Amino acid sequence: MGSRLKVGIIGAGRIGNVHALSIKNLIPEVEIKAVSDVRYEAAKEMSSKHGIPYAYEDYHEILQDPEIDAVLICSSTDTHAQIAIEAAEAKKHIFCEKPVDLTVERVKEVMEAVERNNVKIQIGFNRRFDHNFKKVKELIDNGQLGDVHVVKITSRDPEPPNIDYVKASGGLFLDMTIHDFDMARFLTGSEVKEVYAIADCKIDPLIGQEGDVDTAVITLKFENGIIGVIDNSRKAAYGYDQRVEVFGSKGMVRTENDTPSTAVWSVAEGTITEKPKYFFLERYMDSFAEEMKVFMDVILKDKNPPVSVIDGLKSLEIGLAAKKSHKLGMPVSLE
Amino acid sequence: MGSRLKVGIIGAGRIGNVHALSIKNLIPEVEIKAVSDVRYEAAKEMSSKHGIPYAYEDYHEILQDPEIDAVLICSSTDTHAQIAIEAAEAKKHIFCEKPVDLTVERVKEVMEAVERNNVKIQIGFNRRFDHNFKKVKELIDNGQLGDVHVVKITSRDPEPPNIDYVKASGGLFLDMTIHDFDMARFLTGSEVKEVYAIADCKIDPLIGQEGDVDTAVITLKFENGIIGVIDNSRKAAYGYDQRVEVFGSKGMVRTENDTPSTAVWSVAEGTITEKPKYFFLERYMDSFAEEMKVFMDVILKDKNPPVSVIDGLKSLEIGLAAKKSHKLGMPVSLE
Amino acid sequence: MGSRLKVGIIGAGRIGNVHALSIKNLIPEVEIKAVSDVRYEAAKEMSSKHGIPYAYEDYHEILQDPEIDAVLICSSTDTHAQIAIEAAEAKKHIFCEKPVDLTVERVKEVMEAVERNNVKIQIGFNRRFDHNFKKVKELIDNGQLGDVHVVKITSRDPEPPNIDYVKASGGLFLDMTIHDFDMARFLTGSEVKEVYAIADCKIDPLIGQEGDVDTAVITLKFENGIIGVIDNSRKAAYGYDQRVEVFGSKGMVRTENDTPSTAVWSVAEGTITEKPKYFFLERYMDSFAEEMKVFMDVILKDKNPPVSVIDGLKSLEIGLAAKKSHKLGMPVSLE
């Protein structure tokens, strides 16, 4: 490894740019050497915007560069597994956006490639690094809530994605709830043994026509006895709603949404505060930076990644079980 | 009917006294003529405390008094149905504490007796009259939340009841959650078609030894498509936790717990507010008074009771289905 | 003194009725024997509404009734002192609404009459009995805030009084701020040694034409070194605003306004809570009842009244100094 860690970013979309910015601004030990995108223009633009020396159309150019120590896989979901496997073979450390893949088999192939080549892989469950949820985890771990009995997660988007996105997304449970499944596993420190999903299409009939749902309530039984509940909506009229509540034998913790300001104004209509920060980029900006710092630290100090491909696999399995539960109208066991 | 409406109270326990106080203080059109209790001393004491002219051991004395227009059944649960049927036959209007009975058959017998005798009956689901939940209902009915998608109810007691109470209670779902089932029906304006209950004994092993649970998460599918979630605990370390959240196409409403004061103090440890009001008597005092006023109004102005024996029956059926669901580990249909 | 304490109420207006209700509902040891009002019809109406045996036009009939132990003076401000002096001479205990009088001399005459006749007098500074402010006082007295450095009081009405009321009121400082002066003395446990008042007529020009103000910021230096600030407005568009903040060496406490419900709704416009309870009757209902209970206890158990005529005198002196300060544009010393 050279004096500075060198990374390549595969995928010059929104999240690729977010990670580039975090690295440039906050991680002086790391240099972004190259970016690639199937849309070459996007790679060029990102390269010039962030002062990245090389821009490619083909990600193999990044994998073949012996100077590059690690890659960030920020391309479309269907390419994650293939690129991750090739990156592992090329002995690059890997940061891979979620989900790794929509099938368990492919995720397992990634796991094997990573192990075989002895590289590190971290999955982009950024919410674990969010200031609010970290505080919740800290209160649990400190024992301030006692034994945890119930974990409740509310996760609602400000507006539904466009229908093309929906078609390729794997559906609500694999695209949206997967973050909540990971959060539930993170907070409980345990594995799900049963899922029951009630879901419906209440917001956008086009979503229903694709066989997908936009509203769901999912209950989870955990191996350690904790009961979990997640509720999702693709559209909250008041904005991005991201809250958790954990109830235990000694107390409860809840988080509220982040808002652009703390201003509270009282007028003839009532007392008003601002809507939540608009969407995931605004809401979770600090967590994207934090996960990137942690990933670089994992490589530089040879640590275990805090979010592994196992975590990606487990959430995928829960998501697939939730899909099945919704279809059957019955709880579904995981093994 | 005389110049003032005359009522008798059957049962001189805690809730009987609460109703006596409400009537005396807030409903000048009504006179409490008699109170009875199987423990005659209790009836005597309540009689002298509230200036009630007659105290009896046997409730039949109340039923036989032709001057008495209505009775409040505040005795132990197992006596509710029998007294209600006899009161109906005696042509008394009836206010009956919940649950009417722990079996569907007996509740139906009460319904028939009431209809046959053309008297009015109102069931003691006092929470419908609570200032917070009435505001939620108002926001729903005004259309400010749009179409309702999800209703969430959190209901946690400050401490578990003693084990003798548990034995006679019919269990968590019929004793505690029954209030939440009624609240869910009240807020959604719809009937439950499926229940799924996850429950456990996490707080008091004695409760488990009685075959009962103290912690539960229950999901409900309503006929009109709304999804409901209730979570219960017999012991919240921080006190009586009574909140609802309703999410709809135009917005969300949440209620917070009532506290003894609005004081917020900031000290070296953080920013602190008071614990919730202690338990149901403190928290729901205004709703007990309100339901009594409404009941008297129902009689005096010949209105339909806002909480009928049907409401008692429906909540009982949901509770029994929840019990079955928990036993089977499967969702249970109603009908 | 007979078996039950007997009281007469002088003045059948709004506040007289409030006290009658508190006594009837909450203080069974006390009987209201008579009510008087210069408008005889008002006395008659109140008598029949609350079941008070006697109604008079002339309060002397109350003073001359040997059975009556205590009187509540709820008549117009300009009659308080005269009635109080006569009541003292008639050996009646006295509850007197604030202000006792608008001149220091008359208040002192009341004090002398009370002392000479060895009767008890309690002044109607009801806010000391409010659930929020009592909690603040408790936190101060418990030492949880350490040494108090600064006390801040915000007191704003939902709408200005009509102009006839303004004319007779003695002006903002004697009519409205006088409650806040008493609150400041209550919370600091100390006497004011200097007042500086900045004030203006910003809301209603008619108030200005009467030489009065409707907006003020008043600073207070206390003998024990605490600094006080009060801000007043005769009209807050969002409703009755009654808050205090106390800052000390170990922390701070603030109170928020009471609202009709705890509902918080999030819609496209933001997150909204209800406006404060409408005005002093709604906001301070519990404190009116509490002060009445305390007064009756003072008599029945021969205690010292917690709010004495000295308290009325001190607040009057501060109010007069504030008036002078505003006129001079300079701080004014007391003594």
Add this chain to the structure above:
Amino acid sequence: MGSRLKVGIIGAGRIGNVHALSIKNLIPEVEIKAVSDVRYEAAKEMSSKHGIPYAYEDYHEILQDPEIDAVLICSSTDTHAQIAIEAAEAKKHIFCEKPVDLTVERVKEVMEAVERNNVKIQIGFNRRFDHNFKKVKELIDNGQLGDVHVVKITSRDPEPPNIDYVKASGGLFLDMTIHDFDMARFLTGSEVKEVYAIADCKIDPLIGQEGDVDTAVITLKFENGIIGVIDNSRKAAYGYDQRVEVFGSKGMVRTENDTPSTAVWSVAEGTITEKPKYFFLERYMDSFAEEMKVFMDVILKDKNPPVSVIDGLKSLEIGLAAKKSHKLGMPVSLE
């Protein structure tokens, strides 16, 4: 001006580093060419940390570099005016930390030098760029509060500065309250015409020995009729307390403190939220970045600086008047 704007930073202390970071991370159009500090080691360290090409002991080397377009004056307060005058003569644009100087004469000399040389100067009143206070200003400017009647500012530090700092600071009013004076001018859009300051040494006797105070309540009369109140403390046990409240004819707005997370935990002791962010660096980080972006924009687009040396002068004059008021125990007029 070259392709990228080039700046030099004079003073390699805490605030110099904050600005360097903001520029590097967020303003790609600007290059930091040099840094100077009387402690050469500090300049060297900052140079290597942020990749700044040149480090000097003597700031004249920066002023003499013809490539450098602008300087940031981040040195100790007593050097601000001298450096600013020399920088203006050298035709550099100037960002100068507050206060420009502790005397009115020197600030006027800076103003003259700036005007004579036709350069731009912006003063470091960063709080105007804070997300909370910007929202307050926006609500005022939008007319949502109607005519403003009262502005209240609370500003309390988490701990007092060390005594050496106090000695050189010019005292509470010029060092700490000066930010609040600027905030009051910013929010009211008006000039102060009278100040009255009540102040005391309640926290640290050493501060008193230096003739300074640590606790103050200051009232302000503005030319447009608004009344202002500021309260300060050098030590709030619960942390950095930075709030404003603005009351107007149509409503009120208040801001709350920023906290590290939104977590609210309810335990046996009560309901608890986190303490405020620790101190000004944590609390105002976003505003430091924002003011830097605005300053660079002022230069690049030839705009008027939003915070001019006049603003520095006005706040200084209010601060000096407050000092005098406290000494005299009387309100002091400005002009």
